[in-house]
Amino acid sequence: MTFWRYSSGMSEKTRRATIYLDSELHRALRLKAADTEYSISELVNEAVRESLSEDADDLAVFDERAHEPSLTFEAVVKDLRRRGRL
Numbered sequence: 001m002t003f004w005r006y007s008s009g010m011s012e013k014t015r016r017a018t019i020y021l022d023s024e025l026h027r028a029l030r031l032k033a034a035d036t037e038y039s040i041s042e043l044v045n046e047a048v049r050e051s052l053s054e055d056a057d058d059l060a061v062f063d064e065r066a067h068e069p070s071l072t073f074e075a076v077v078k079d080l081r082r083r084g085r086l
Contacts (some may be wrong), residue, residue, distance in 0.1 A: 019044075029044070
């Protein structure tokens, strides 16, 4: 994970939010925070950032492939059989 740290705790760019975590997830975050140099907020921020980044990557790929021809299921199966994959 690549963490984005603020040098003096909270910055003007941070916003407070109330979230509700499963008790086991909260315990795991507390333990991870205690075991690392990161706060629970930093761990959660990084996990959300990473998840949103994956979504953005997926959307970019969809945009890149938007103009590719569509294939029917039957055509895909036929091609796989022709190539000995099925």
